[in-house]
Amino acid sequence: MSQRIISHSRRGRLDAILECLLADETESAQSLATRFGVSLMTVHRDLDELQRRGVVRKFRGGVSVARTSTYEISAPLRRLVAVPQKKAIAAAAARMVGPGQSVLLDDSTTVAMTLDHLLGIEELHIVTNYLPTLTRIAHEGGPTVAAIGGTFDVGHESFLGVGAVGAIRALRVDTAFLSTTTADADGLYHQEESIVAVKSEMLRSARRRVLLVDSGKLGDTSLHQISEWDAVDDLITDVDAPADLLDALRSRGVTVTVVDPAPHTTEPAPGTEAADQHNEEK
Template identity: 55%
Template sequence: MSQRIVRSARQERLHGILQTLLEDKSASPQSLAALFDVSVMTMHRDLDELQRRGLLRKVHGGVVVERTRSHEIAASLRSLLAIPQKLAIAKAAAQQVRAGEVVMLDDSTTAARMIPHLLGIEDLRVATNYLPALADLAASGEAAIQALGGDFDHAHESFLGLGTIQAARAIRADSLFFSGTSADLTGVYHQEEKIVALKEQMVASSRRCVLVMDSSKFGQDSLHLMTEWHDIDQLITDDGISDEILDGLRSQGVDVQVVVVTTEQRAG
């Protein structure tokens, strides 16, 4: 068997392990080994590799992939969560973009889903630090691209650090579409200081700031307060948001657009 086939088979198994852990958070190395028909030692090596890539954390007695107040999950996992909600939010957000604008997108998997709806808008320039978004834009050839470069972070699949902050500071965007890991009536949060510093600069560099965030992230906080509601011009979320949170935001004067996710969309 060639090395290429072996690597391909392992990569498929690694992807399958992540999908399994998203669906079954109680899965253990032993149960995963039995499911994928490999030895427990091989499974531990696979889990070590996924941990090295920043895709999960091994803890005593198990494995953790979900976000906590101090830990964000990797971009490749975030892209698998709340897909119908993100698609509906992204479509609604893209409808606000006009010809000739400069649009900034952060490295959220929700903002990235705007790209198919942005293609074809005349004289559009898109600035982002998210590598998959840059690749999609480059492949389409239908929009000018402003890459916000810096140090590449594999877990986030994006460019971060001082270089990226400086790149964001150097431009002025008509609109920023961004997200966070959690939100409550105080504001929007993220677990990592380096992410907070960059998104604060993105907000400062944009004339209009639109938060695109699915309803599952509301009603909780994280380690760092990223921005308060008075810095956000609009929130676009889905109809899973609670009436309590919705009423609380609107009572503060927050402009909230709620998109409906149909049963068919939820079913995929």
């Protein structure tokens, strides 16, 4: 039996360790051992395994979650990151959608939050490859939903591969809402080639392409480029986004909406363009 096969209990502990580190990067190996009731040696083996995967970085006296250019953390953990920002961004995105439209939602945890605002829109048609989105619509009802098939990827909780790419290629939707792991002045990026193929096709499938990314993803790159900015019509991000980058994107014709994740408002920050005005221009 391969030494890389990991027991169910250890797999759960590895995910739980990552969750703890995402919540508090001051956690030490000793505090993690105490938290999970295992030996310090066991925790170090777990951290070594996570470091081998490129998910964490061990350093003298501590450990931190590694957001590397080649590995993306799993969907359950991504749902714990930048939650206020994602909620505000998703709310702004949903205001771009009207009755009777067709929208494509990718498998990002940011885009999935748009469902909080989309389910009540009349005669809405949603297309997605993300299983949690499909499951929620099945349970709560509302929009007509079309599932993009393909090979199911457990880590992303979505359908990918050549089957998904082929299905998306046959679509033409009003708006595609996407997110990704990094973006800089030259374009959008992702660590995994299989994701790049699907998102690239999603961008080609829509009349209007809207990128939803929190400020923590801006100003960096990953291994694979998805597209340049000419493939994006709108960017929605939060108030901590680099101002120089946003100005550069506006100069290239990208409509930039900035939202405030503070509890008192999710309205776009002053000076950003209104979504309905953009709709009329389109």
